[in-house]
C-alpha cells in the first residue's frame with residue numbers, strides 16, 4: 509500500500525520527504541517495527557514514543573509520524589508532523605483497513621457501568637434477529653460465533669480496525685462496541701463512523717486517569733460531540749449528567765428512563781431473583797436479568813433496537829429469553845442452599861446497585877456476606893468508598909485482593925479499611941489471599957445465606973506484578989461451596 513493512500517483526512521503540519529512510497533505496516537510500538545513500517549511516536553503516560561524514533565529507523569521504519577520535527581533527519585525517511593499522533597493513528601488505521609466502520613452500522617456504548625451488559629445483549633439480540641453481527645467488549649470480541657479474546661474494553665485503533673474489517677469480510681451488518689473513557693482521551697476511536705451512541709450513566713471511577721470528575725464527564729461527552737449528523741444519541745435521562753452528554757451533539761437526540769417521561773420509558777413491575785418483570789413501552793414483559801440497574805440496561809437495549817428499525821414485538825419476545833454478560837450477577841449452583849453470586853461490580857455505584865438489589869429481593873432473615881477488593885494501579889480514591897458501601901449493605905464483609913498489579917496488596921487493603929467505620933469494623937475481616945477470603949465466606953455462610961463475590965466477574969486471572977495467575981471467582985466459589993459440609 510502507498511503512504512499517500514492512507515493519509516486521506518490527516519491534517520499535516522510539516523512534511524519532510526516523499527509520500528509516494530510503499531508501506532508495509534502501521535505501528536505505535538517500537539518493539540514491533542518491521543522493514544518498511546510507519547511508526548507513530550505517541551506521548552503516553554509512561555514514556556514518549558518520540559524517544560524511540562531513531563531506534564525504529566534502525567529497525568527498518570521508513571515513515572515517522574510525530575508531533576515535532578526531529579533535530580536529526582535521515583534522508584531515506586519520510587517525516588510527517590501532525591498536531592496529535594494518536595488522532596493521525598486513528599484516521600490512518602481506518603484508511604489502512606479500508607474504513608470498515610462505514611460499511612457497518614456501528615453503535616458505541618459508553619458510561620461508567622453497564623457498557624458490557626448493554627453491548628452483549630444487543631449483540632445476542634441482533635444475532636437472534638438473524639443478522640451477522642460483531643461485538644467489541646471487555647469480556648470478549650466476537651464476529652458472529654467466532655470469539656476473539658479481548659485485552660482492553662476498547663482496543664487500540666489498529667486492533668480495532670482489524671476487527672471491524674474481519675466483521676465486514678464475514679458479512680456483518682451491525683457491530684456493538686464499548687467505548688471507554690480512556691479510549692476517548694487516547695483517540696482510539698478517531699476516524700470511525702458511528703451509526704449511534706448510547707450513554708448508560710456516569711459515577712465515580714478512573715479519577716487516577718482523568719484527575720477530576722469534570723474531566724471524566726468531558727471525556728464521555730466528547731464521544732457524543734463527535735457523532736455525525738444522521739446518527740442517533742440515546743441517553744439515560746434519569747442520570748444527573750444524561751442530558752449534558754447530548755448538549756452539543758449533531759446526532760438525533762433520544763432518551764430512556766425509569767423515573768420520568770422519555771422516548772423509551774420503562775417501569776419495574778416486579779424485581780425477583782428469577783428476573784425482572786417490566787412494563788416497556790406499554791407492554792408487560794418478563795426478563796431473565798435481575799436488578800433495577802438491569803432495567804436501565806434493558807431500556808437502553810430496547811431503545812437502540814427501535815432506533816435501528818427493528819420490530820417491537822419481535823425484539824421484546826427475543827429479549828425476554830436472553831441472559832446478560834458472563835460474570836454479571838451470575839449465580840453459582842451448589843447443593844448447600846446458599847445463594848452464591850459473582851459480579852463485576854468494581855465501582856462504588858456498582859457495588860451499591862448490586863447490594864441494594866440483593867437487599868430488595870432477599871427474604872430478610874438471611875445474612876449477606878460480601879467478598880471485595882480494589883484494583884492496584886487504578887483510582888485510589890474509590891477504595892475507602894467501595895469498602896464503606898460494602899459494609900453498609902452487608903452483614904459480613906471480607907476485604908481481599910483484586911489485581912494488585914504493581915502495588916502492595918496490604919497497602920491497598922489499608923486504604924480500603926479507611927472507609928470502614930468503627931461500628932462496621934466488627935463485621936469486617938481482611939484476608940489478602942482471595943482464595944482464602946472466598947473459603948472463609950463459604951465457612952461463614954449458613955443455608956439460605958447470600959454470598960457476593962464482587963469485582964472480577966468474568967476475569968480469569970489475578971494480576972500480580974505484571975504476571976496474570978489463573979484465578980476464577982466462579983470456579984473457586986463453586987469448589988469451596990461444594991467442599992463445606
Ligand SMILES: CC(=O)N[C@H]1[C@@H](OP(=O)(O)OP(=O)(O)OC[C@H]2O[C@@H](n3ccc(=O)[nH]c3=O)[C@H](O)[C@@H]2O)O[C@H](CO)[C@@H](O)[C@@H]1O[C@H](C)C(=O)N[C@@H](C)C(=O)N[C@H](CCC(=O)O)C(=O)O
Nearest residue numbers: 536537538550551552553554555557660661662664688690
Ligand atoms: C493508562 C492507559 O490507558 N495506558 C495505555 C497506553 O499506555 P501508555 O500511554 O502508558 O503508554 P506508554 O507505555 O507511556 O508508551 C507511550 C508510547 O510509546 C510506545 N513505546 C513504549 C515503550 C517502548 O519500548 N516502545 C514504544 O514504542 C508505546 O507503544 C506507546 O505508543 O497505551 C498502551 C498502548 O495502546 C495501552 O496498552 C495502555 O493500556 C494499559 C495496559 C491499560 O491498562 N489500560 C487500561 C487502564 C485501559 O485502557 N482501560 C480501559 C477500560 C477501563 C474501563 O472501562 O473500566 C480500556 O479501554 O480497556
Ligand SMILES: Nc1ncnc2c1ncn2[C@@H]1O[C@H](COP(=O)(O)OP(=O)(O)OP(=O)(O)O)[C@@H](O)[C@H]1O
Nearest residue numbers: 620621622623624625646801836851852853858861
Ligand atoms: N446500568 C447500570 N448501572 C449501574 N451499575 C451497573 C449497571 N449495569 C451493570 N452494573 C454493575 O456494574 C458492573 C459492571 O457492569 P458492566 O460490565 O456491564 O459495565 P462496564 O461499563 O462494561 O464496565 P467496564 O468499565 O469495566 O468495562 C456489573 O457487574 C454490575 O454490578
Ligand SMILES: N[C@H](CCC[C@H](N)C(=O)O)C(=O)O
Nearest residue numbers: 854882883886910911963964
Ligand atoms: N476496566 C476496569 C476493570 C476493573 C476490574 C477490577 N477487577 C480491577 O482490576 O480493578 C479497569 O481496568 O479499571
Ligand SMILES: [Mg+2]
Nearest residue numbers: 623624646661
Ligand atoms: Mg465493560
